[in-house]
Amino acid sequence: MLRLYNTLTRQKEEFKPRDPGKVGIYVCGVTPYAYTHLGHARVSVLWDVFKRYLEYKGFEVTLVQNFTDVDDKIIAKANSEGVEAKEIAERYIADYFETMAALGVRPADKYPRVTQEIPDIIEVIQGLIDKGHAYAAGGDVYFDVSSFPGYGKLSGRTLEEMEAGARVEVSPLKRDPLDFALWKAAKPGEPAWDSPWGKGRPGWHIECSVMSLKYLGESFDIHGGGLDLVFPHHENEIAQSEAYTGATFARFWVHNGMVQVDKEKMSKSIGNTTAVREVIKKWDPFLIRFFLISTHYRSPVNFSPEELAAAGKGWERLVAAAKRLEQVAGLKPEASSAGSGEIQELRELLDRSRKRFEEAMDDDFNTALAISVLYELVRGINPYLNRALQGEREYRSQEWLALYAEYRSQLSIFGDILGIFPEDLASRVDSELVSGLVELLLDIRAQARKDKNWSLADSIRDRLGQLGIEVKDGPQGSTWELNK
RNA sequence: GGCGGCAUAGCCAAGUGGUAAGGCAGGGGUCUGCAAAACCCUUAUUCCCCAGUUCGAAUCUGGGUGCCGCCUCCA
Numbered sequence: 001m002l003r004l005y006n007t008l009t010r011q012k013e014e015f016k017p018r019d020p021g022k023v024g025i026y027v028c029g030v031t032p033y034a035y036t037h038l039g040h041a042r043v044s045v046l047w048d049v050f051k052r053y054l055e056y057k058g059f060e061v062t063l064v065q066n067f068t069d070v071d072d073k074i075i076a077k078a079n080s081e082g083v084e085a086k087e088i089a090e091r092y093i094a095d096y097f098e099t100m101a102a103l104g105v106r107p108a109d110k111y112p113r114v115t116q117e118i119p120d121i122i123e124v125i126q127g128l129i130d131k132g133h134a135y136a137a138g139g140d141v142y143f144d145v146s147s148f149p150g151y152g153k154l155s156g157r158t159l160e161e162m163e164a165g166a167r168v169e170v171s172p173l174k175r176d177p178l179d180f181a182l183w184k185a186a187k188p189g190e191p192a193w194d195s196p197w198g199k200g201r202p203g204w205h206i207e208c209s210v211m212s213l214k215y216l217g218e219s220f221d222i223h224g225g226g227l228d229l230v231f232p233h234h235e236n237e238i239a240q241s242e243a244y245t246g247a248t249f250a251r252f253w254v255h256n257g258m259v260q261v262d263k264e265k266m267s268k269s270i271g272n273t274t275a276v277r278e279v280i281k282k283w284d285p286f287l288i289r290f291f292l293i294s295t296h297y298r299s300p301v302n303f304s305p306e307e308l309a310a311a312g313k314g315w316e317r318l319v320a321a322a323k324r325l326e327q328v329a330g331l332k333p334e335a336s337s338a339g340s341g342e343i344q345e346l347r348e349l350l351d352r353s354r355k356r357f358e359e360a361m362d363d364d365f366n367t368a369l370a371i372s373v374l375y376e377l378v379r380g381i382n383p384y385l386n387r388a389l390q391g392e393r394e395y396r397s398q399e400w401l402a403l404y405a406e407y408r409s410q411l412s413i414f415g416d417i418l419g420i421f422p423e424d425l426a427s428r429v430d431s432e433l434v435s436g437l438v439e440l441l442l443d444i445r446a447q448a449r450k451d452k453n454w455s456l457a458d459s460i461r462d463r464l465g466q467l468g469i470e471v472k473d474g475p476q477g478s479t480w481e482l483n484k
Numbered sequence: 485g486g487c488g489g490c491a492u493a494g495c496c497a498a499g500u501g502g503u504a505a506g507g508c509a510g511g512g513g514u515c516u517g518c519a520a521a522a523c524c525c526u527u528a529u530u531c532c533c534c535a536g537u538u539c540g541a542a543u544c545u546g547g548g549u550g551c552c553g554c555c556u557c558c559a
Contacts, residue, residue: 010488027559029559030558030559031557031558031559038559039558039559040559041559042559043559044559046559071557072557073558155487155488155554155555156487156488157486157487157488157554157555158487161486161487161555162486162487162555204557224559225559226558226559227488227489227554227559228553228558228559229558229559230488230553230554231487231488231554231555232554232555232556233558255559256559257489257552257553258552258553258558258559259559260552263551263552264552265552265553265558266559267557267558268557269556269557269558270558294496294497294506294507295496295497295498296497296498298489299490299497300489300490300552300553301496302496306495306496307495307496307508309508310496310507310508310509311496311507311508312508313507313508313509314506314507314508315507317507317521317522320521320522321522324522360498366498366499368497368505368506368507369497369498369499369505369506371498371506371507372497372498372505372506372507373506374506375506375507376505376506379522379523382522382523383522383523383524385522386521386522386523449517452517454517454518457517457518458518458519461519470520471519471520472519472520472522473515473516473517473518473519473520473521474515474516474521474522475514475515475516479521479522
């Protein structure tokens with residue numbers, strides 16, 4: 001049973017989908033006017049993992065993530081470069097897709113864009129006017145906050161409190177300072193579409209209401225996004241949508257914590273963003289994923305090279321174990337008696353791990369706890385893998401090889417859900433020919449070592465090292481590992 | 485100023501009433517021609533402080549301190 005923290009109720013609730021077996025998710029995507037940064041990466045990686053886990057649980061998941069491809073920032077950027085707004089949006093949308101591919105994020109099911117949904121948006125705005133929830137003023141259209149009694153229920157504040165805050169934008173066209181724009185009249189030179197209120201473009205919040213309702217329907221299951229969107233964006237989405245349909249907008253609101261730098265939020269307006277395209281030049285993209293999910297999604301995660309390096313050490317241990325499991329899968333069984341007691345214990349560890357992994361993920365997607373299960377698995381099997389790879393015959397029996405195969409499969413299932421293992425792990429590790437040749441060289445080297453011919457032994461190790469094959473000597477023999 | 489959240493070892497980080505997961509770093513060890521890896525042991529009598537509830541609290545309540553987010557664009 002999956003339990004999810006719902007921002008709306010501020011507690012964990014049992015998750016039951018609207019339609020049995022199916023889950024509809026809408027996640028607020030990016031405004032493409034700058035390179036994709038780690039904050040964007042966190043949201044996307046998170047929902048990629050959540051979707052994979054829900055699919056593992058047997059749900060059919062529809063994930064919708066939008067692009068806000070027209071807004072003030074895009075227009076400003078376009079003006080400063082002397083190009084069309086569309087060109088700016090296209091450039092950074094392309095960067096977003098490239099970044100996501102590098103991070104192993106599987107594509108969402110639908111990526112709607114504001115500029116391609118204008119007629120639907122106009123229809124909803126007109127509907128809101130007709131129902132008395134919105135009013136046109138000077139070519140703009142504003143949502144009348146006072147007409148929606150539930151305003152403030154997501155962010156937990158009342159109209160009075162917000163009025164007192166007094167940092168809201170004052171516009172002479174608004175009846176109330178808290179009213180927000182559904183439609184903005186075009187200024188000269190801005191991208192604009194025809195509408196009943198004259199040329200203009202949609203306000204920021206209306207797109208998400210329109211697109212989520214269009215692609216997921218009323219009362220869809222989960223609406224996600226960064227914690228910084230709770231107010232005003234998501235609050236406004238609820239007001240518009242529920243005023244329009246009269247039905248609950250989204251059933252679960254799931255918000256992730258911010259990526260921080262020096263304990264401060266990473267954001268474009270502060271100017272402390274780190275573009276993912278730069279980060280992955282120095283760090284493995286799968287380590288970035290691992291790092292981003294090694295903290296619970298609702299907590300902030302601080303980004304620094306030191307913390308990334310520390311996480312990297314642990315991650316490398318998991319990857320190394322996964323590689324060893326691939327290698328061992330290529331061994332031929334030896335006829336020898338097995339240590340059945342040890343095998344029994346290891347099989348119990350395996351069974352327990354499945355349960356603990358699922359319990360962790362079921363508890364509000366506790367990826368940090370889930371990762372600890374992988375470490376337990378690896379710590380359990382590692383000693384035996386080493387013995388098998390070093391040639392100890394009793395650890396290469398049919399029974400042991402079968403157990404390794406189970407571990408390999410289980411680790412790969414967990415790894416796939418979290419997406420933390422490079423996908424070409426198997427192909428990198430093994431082709432029969434490579435294995436055979438490396439084994440041959442290691443046999444020769446073993447003889448050289450026996451003869452204390454260290455220069456030959458070291459030369460073989462060094463030259464294999466240059467080819468990316470790392471040789472490691474152990475008490476019973478040598479093992480090897482293929483690195484990038 | 486208003487609203488919300490968080491404070492756990494040197495660092496990162498799980499844990500919402502039953503006696504402190506996991507990772508990194510550090511120390512010790514197994515192994516060892518050298519190197520690397522792997523594994524074992526070890527590192528918080530204690531969870532920001534003070535009071536309270538309870539047989540029992542890191543976990544609940546009240547007060548304090550510090551940090552973060554939102555109230556303007558933001559994932």
